[in-house]
Structures are given as C-alpha cells and as structure tokens.
Amino acid sequence: MRTAAKVLEEHRDELSRLDREIGDGDHGENMHRGFAALVTAMERDAPDSPGGVLKLVAMTLISKVGGAAGPLYGTAFLRAATAVKDTGELDAPTVAVALRAALDGVVARGKAERGDKTMVDALLPAVLAAESAAERGEDVPALLRAAADAAAEGADSTVLVLARKGRASYLGERSVGHMDPGARSTALLLRTFADVASGHR
Amino acid sequence: MRTAAKVLEEHRDELSRLDREIGDGDHGENMHRGFAALVTAMERDAPDSPGGVLKLVAMTLISKVGGAAGPLYGTAFLRAATAVKDTGELDAPTVAVALRAALDGVVARGKAERGDKTMVDALLPAVLAAESAAERGEDVPALLRAAADAAAEGADSTVLVLARKGRASYLGERSVGHMDPGARSTALLLRTFADVASGHR
Amino acid sequence: MKKIINDPSTVVEESLKGMASAHPDLIEVQLDPAVVVRADAPVPGKVAIISGGGAGHEPLHGGFVGRGMLDAACPGHVFTSPTPDQVQAAVQKTDGGAGALLIVKNYTGDVLNFETAAELAEADGVAVRSVVIDDDVAVTDSLYTAGRRGVGGTLLLEKVVGAAAERGADLDGCEALARKVIGQVRSMGLALAAGTVPHAGEPGFTLADDEIELGIGIHGEPGRRRVKIGTADEMVKSLLDPILDDLPFAAGDRVLLFTNGMGGTPLIELYLAHGIAERLLAERGIVVERRLVGPFVTSLEMQGMSLTLLKLDDELVELWDAPVHTAALRWGV
C-alpha cells in the first residue's frame, strides 16, 4: 500500500490532468490524499491480516477521498475485505474472488456498465482476466499481472468511448478522445499490486 | 467646434491610452463624449456670438464630461466666454485675454502649478506665446499657431516630469516617461483652433 | 495561477477559519471533519436541514447556515464532494430530535457520499431523508448521463425548506416541500473564463477570446457547447430560453428570478443581465414577483453567470419572504 501511495503521488498530476480534460480536475489530488492518509494510518497501526488491511484501506478512502472515487474505491475495498474474510495468506482463487467482489461493489454503488467510460472499464476486464488465470491454476503474481494487463487495455479503451456516467457524461461527444481518469487509476493500482507481488517494487 | 469634435474622436484612443498609462484610461472617452454632445447641442441651436459659443461649450463639457477634465475644461471655456463678453468678431488681443482667463480658471479650480504634469503645462506656455504674439501685433491665425506650437512643446515636456496633481500623482516616480493626457488634449484643441482659423481645416 | 492563499492543500481549512472569525454570532466551525454549524444548534424539536458539497462555491453552503436556512453545511475539498463522516458529524451536531433532511446536489460523488452518510446517521438512530436537486437544464440527455446537475436552484431550495423547518414543519413536510421546489426550479449557466482549482494550478478549461462555454456546471467542468460570444441580450436569451422551454414556464406564471454570478463577474454586469432577463420574461407574460442578484452559487473566480427560475405560489412566496439570518442572505431580522 505504501508503494501504491507512491505510485499515486507520482501520477497525481497525470490523473488530475485527465480529469481536467473531461471532469473537474481533482482525481489525482483525491487519490493522492486518500493514499497518503492510508500510509499514516498504516504506520500508526498496521492490521496483520490481508482482510484487515483491505478494510483499513476502505475506511480511509471513504473518509478522505470524497468525490465519486472515494465511495466507489471504498466500497470496492470493503467488499474485497469481506470476500477474503480472515484468510492468512491469499491464494490465486481468493484474489480472483476478491476482485470480483470489488467490481460488484463498484457496480452496485455506481450503476455503471462496461463502456460507460468509468473505472468499471478497467476493473471488469481485470476481473475476467484474473478469473481465467485462477482457473488455469496460475499463481498470485501471474494472476495480478494478467489483471493489470487487462486493466491497462481497458483504460486505453475508454479513450474512444462517450461517457455516460460521472462528471464526464456532461460533455457528451466532447468526452471522446480522452482517457477516463478513474479507469487509469484502477489500472495503475493493479499494476502496482502485480509489481509488488512479483517482487518488482 | 465640429472640427474639434472630429479631432478628439480621431485621437480618442490615443488619449485613453495615455491615460491608461498613468491614470484610469478614460480621458479620450470623456473628451469625445463631451464634444460629441456639443456637436448635437450646436446643431440644435447654435449661438451667434463667439462668447455664446464658448459658454455653450463650457456648459456642455461640465455636464457631459465628468472626471477631472470636465470641470477644468468647463471652467476654462466659461472664463473665456466671460472674457470675450459679447464681442462680435474676435481680434488677437481679445483671444490672448480669453486664453489667459481660461488658464486662470483652470488654476483656480485645480490648483496645479507648471511642472505638476497637468493640462496647465500645455495651457500656460500657450498663453505666454499668445500674449507675446498679440503684443507683436500678429493676427488671430498666427497667434493661435504660436499658442498651439507652445502647447505642443509644453505637452511634450510633461513626459519627463513627475506628476503632482490628478490621478497620475499616485504613481510617483512611475509617472515619469509618459505624456499627460490632459496636456495632450489641450495641445490638440489649440492646434485645431489654429488650423481652423488659418483655413487649413 | 494567482490567488490570495498560503498553500493549495490548506485553502479550505484556512478559509473556514476566516469564516468562523467573521461570523462568531452566527456559526460554529469544526475542522476535522469539516462542518459549519449554526451557533444555536441543535434547535430542539426542529428538523435539521443539512447540505454540503465541494468548496469553491462560496457562499454556498456555509454562507447559508443560520436561522431560517441551513442547520449545517459540510464543505469538501475544492470541487470535491464531502465525505460521509463529515455529514454524519453534521447530523449529530444538529439533531434536535425531529430528524434531518439532507439536501444533495446531483453529482455522482455527492450522491454516493451522502448515501453512505445517511446509512451511518440512520445507524446512529436519527431519522434521515435525502433529496437530490437537479435543476440544470443544460444537461439534456439525462438518460445517458449522470443526470442533471444541482446548481443555482440549490440556494432557493435551501432558503424555502429552511424557512419551513424554522416554522416547525416536520420531516415529512420538509421533504415534500423540497420535492415540490425541485420539481419547479430550473437553471442554466455560461462561462466567459474558467476558474482555477488551487491544487490544479491551471484553469479548468481555456476559452478563446471570442468564445463562451454554454451550459457550464459549477465545478469548473466544461459545458455542453462552445459558442462565439454574443451581446448580453443574446447570452441572456441563450440561458433563458432553454429554462423556459423545459418546465415549461408559461404566460401568467409567477416566478422568482435569480441572476447569479459565477465568482469573477462584477455586479455591474449581473445587474445588466438581470435587467435583460426581466424584460424577456415580461415579453412572455411571466410575472417576476421576487428576485435575487449576486454571486451566490459560484465556481471560484469563474467569469460567467447563471439564471434560475422558480415557479412561485403563495406558500413559496411566504417562505421566501420569511426571516433569514445567515452570512450571505439576511432579511427580516
């Protein structure tokens, strides 16, 4: 999570710039604020189970991020926390289940469908990739790499579509040609998780 | 006066630009508004004596120009009107006396001295030039040309001095290097009167 | 970016502190989580009227906290909806035993955060209702978007419902009144130049010297259409026509006309625009019975304006005229 905070800090301006193009320009700042608060919270009192960490992430994002992204990411991490319960070490099938739960949470709150130009466009293909990786019996690093690749592709795919949810939807046709900032931050987070699990960062 | 209105319209932007540099940028607009109103007033009911015309100019400028220039030019023309009384045709000595009266009026109202960077810096040398021209026995066109030359020189001289009266005085040292808009408009008016008297316009 | 600030990350907090010091008799400000509460809260037996949203729209909402309007406001970061814990704190601080009505502007973030907050507050044992205001007619295809946004009409809603609550209306009554107001208020705005979010450092959008953005929201998000700048007559008409056609408003209707500045447009222009709107309404036979002119629902220093029309009846006129004592709106007291 510390790494995720660093990645989000590095990409703060990029995310805000994406949000400025089709939204209100605060997505980078929002995400950075949330994850910076998370680092502080973890330093104070780090939970020892994966589920505990996920729950802390959820509560911190909900109370620090605000905007659309706060409750959506918050719900995602909360549902993931519930899905992994108090498992000690996560295996690939559990990670796939957790990702699916996160997606379901985002959709339950935000009611976005694939192609609406939101974070769902990154998260949904990531979940599908994770599930088939788990089925193929791959390990957690490989599963997360597959999810991250799919999310990145999904984020790229948002460039060409017209926004139907969130602030960007007010732009109508003019939202076409810009990547969705929330999809981009989802892809960034998954890439970070994959890198950390693979020992790259 | 119609010609004066035209000249002021032509120079409206120049005067306002000068005023923007060291004042509030409205001198051209103020003068243009006043003389445009004067043209309308003259078309409605033109007085037949020079004194009558000068009085109409005064009253129109006082009620239409506003700012510092309105009451100052207004007083100048009013005093000039009183000075020429109901003379039918103006001779050179009378013109010199009228110009002196105008200057006295401006000074009485505005309390500016020569070198304060105001219209006085154009009007005072013009009066002196007019008086010596009258003494030399020159005719009205020649007198007005001398006055206009002196006023132009006087306006130029305001570039180098520091403003001590009017809005430009707030700038202190920074007023140096810019011509005073009121001195410039005085020089323009006298040049126009000279041109008209000489049959050039 | 040129602003009178110390640090982009402390703007909202420092501004709230300044607001607290400016109005010690009216409000109390709590910083973490950030809430502006009326000084005499909780008022026993009174329904608490609570609103909130991103900062940068001042005086909305904190400037409307006080007698006869809001009991509390929850300011988020600039243009970012507040978090559920802020709203939960506001409910706790203003709970007079009669429940709370949350006034939410229709933005995905606001709706989601207030939704969560309502769940938290209900769990605390307070009866909570929410209404979502979506008065911005600039958003046309509501089916294919997050829906219409809440803009200038929010102020009118807060005033009218605040007056009813002050008079003792119960939670059902307040909610029903709010839905009625939402049903008959419509707005639209335009921008000549965007404002700059402090931590972004650059304007939300950039317009050419001869362009305006028609149908802007209040969050620096671009509008729906970029058009050549016209005369004031044309610009006012381009705001008013879609509003009139939408409800629709018809000859004989009694209305409140609210001419709102976006933050960077001076009053001399707002009054000029207001005069045009009044003339256009008179031509249509619509009767302007109440009016408000000024920068009340702003978007930082955005240059621009919005128009809001609320259809009036005797009840609404009476509630509009009822005493109000807040930092930004005050009369009758």
Next chain:
Amino acid sequence: MKKIINDPSTVVEESLKGMASAHPDLIEVQLDPAVVVRADAPVPGKVAIISGGGAGHEPLHGGFVGRGMLDAACPGHVFTSPTPDQVQAAVQKTDGGAGALLIVKNYTGDVLNFETAAELAEADGVAVRSVVIDDDVAVTDSLYTAGRRGVGGTLLLEKVVGAAAERGADLDGCEALARKVIGQVRSMGLALAAGTVPHAGEPGFTLADDEIELGIGIHGEPGRRRVKIGTADEMVKSLLDPILDDLPFAAGDRVLLFTNGMGGTPLIELYLAHGIAERLLAERGIVVERRLVGPFVTSLEMQGMSLTLLKLDDELVELWDAPVHTAALRWGV
C-alpha cells in the same frame, strides 16, 4: 475583453435599469441625469445623505441607497466622476428640508464636480455640506499628490452617517460625525490582476504571473509599488501594517475590520485573508468588534482585495448595528 454587455457606451445605463428592476421596493432610478434615489424620498425633516462616483465599483454607491444609509447615489460613467447636474438632481429629489450632506471620495474629478454641484444646489436654496473621504494609506506623499484617495472606508462612512441621519441627526451633527469617521478610518488594497474598462477594451495595467500591485486605487489606476506575489500571510500583512502604523492603531483599540474584494476575487480567498487579518490584529492586542467580508467597494472584475480598519467607540458601534435596508447591506429589518 470578455464581458456580459451589449455596448460599452450603454453599460452604465443598462446596468442601472437592471438594478431598478431588481429592487423595485427599494430604489427609483432616473437615467438622465443618472441618479439612484431611495423609493420613499424625500423623507421630510431628514438630512439627505448623497454620494456618488464613477461606475464600476458596484455595489458602491447605488447598492447602499435605502433606509439607514444613502438617500441617493450619482453614478458616473465607468471610473469617471459624475457631473454636477446629476448631483444637483439628487439633491432636489431627496430634499426633505433639513439639508444635504455630500460624501465625496478624494479624487480630483469627484472633488471638482461635487464642488460645482454644491454651488448649484445652494443656488437652488438647499443647505449643502460636503465631506471628502481620503482613507487610502497607500498614498504616502500627500503633499505632492492629489492627496489620499477615498476607498473602502467610504462604505463605513455611508453606513454610519446614514444611520445617524435616519435617527434624526441634523446637518451639523451629520457633518461632524462624518469628519470623525474620516479621521479614524484607514484602508489599503492590492491587485493580482486589473479589471478592464468596457470602452477601453484592455486591462488598466498588466502584471506578470508572479507580480502583484500594492496600494492600488479602485479606479484601475496602478498602485505605488509592484512586488512579487507572496503567501496570503505576507500579502495581508503588507496591507495591514501600513494601516496600523498610519493612524496609528494601538493595543486595546476597538475596531471594525472590513475585508473587501475588488470584484474578481472569490469569497473563499476573502475569508481566508480575513482570518489572517483577525489573527494579526489579535496578536497586536487590537479588539475586532465588528466585521464585514465581501466584494462591496470593487473595481470591475479586478482580482484583489483591500482591508479597512475603523476605530470604534460605543456611538459608532451603535450606528453600525442600526437597521439598514439597501440592496447590498441589510440587517435589523
């Protein structure tokens, strides 16, 4: 230049029309010569309080016409002092038999035009007094300039003297009170960006991205010094220190603190600056008893602010608190 206007030459007139339609209960507007008069004028037996000046400073002065403040305001063209016939008309329309007090801001043009107007009004048989307010401490060498300018303090003067006149003070009393207020009010302002006079089409001055103009007037005239932009703490201090040193204000003094916006600076920044000023005053032991925050004495859409401090005593506090009902200031009624 981007503005919501039809034509630079009709801005003031059209804006006045809009203002009239926005406040039919409060004011009456006459267009030629232009005068804004309180709706119930003349008030028999009351001293008429009249002010005026160039347009572009809205709500000053027209927004302060009404019960407990001004009887009439004379708006000139943008940034151009009004003409004597306007002031003469204002005196005639508000003459309740007790004379008129003219509140003149110290600018050569205003002083000269009001002087002429006073002569005209006296000739009409009305007792007229004039006071000239010059609260701007930015002008240091008063001996070598047209003297200090009248800026933010004008509002406080109009409020206090207006309250006294409303209570029945006679012309001598109003004049003496005005001189007292002028003696103990001080202001200073700064700009981050200049406004644009409609018929000029270009900003009054241009600042680099990291510059501010310190000591600006309200007419778009540049200030005395151009300095690098600092933090809000530094900027507020650079306004407050010269004010405090000038009167001087000392520990234990009771004051009214007025944090004024120049037209293009949003409330979020004004409150932030206000909070800093309150803190600095508290550190000096100066007691802020009353405050006002908002864009009240503006310079078109200039980005910037000014601070005004008025030394208070019981009389002034009472007059400040007295009911006022105008377009821009209203309380107690």
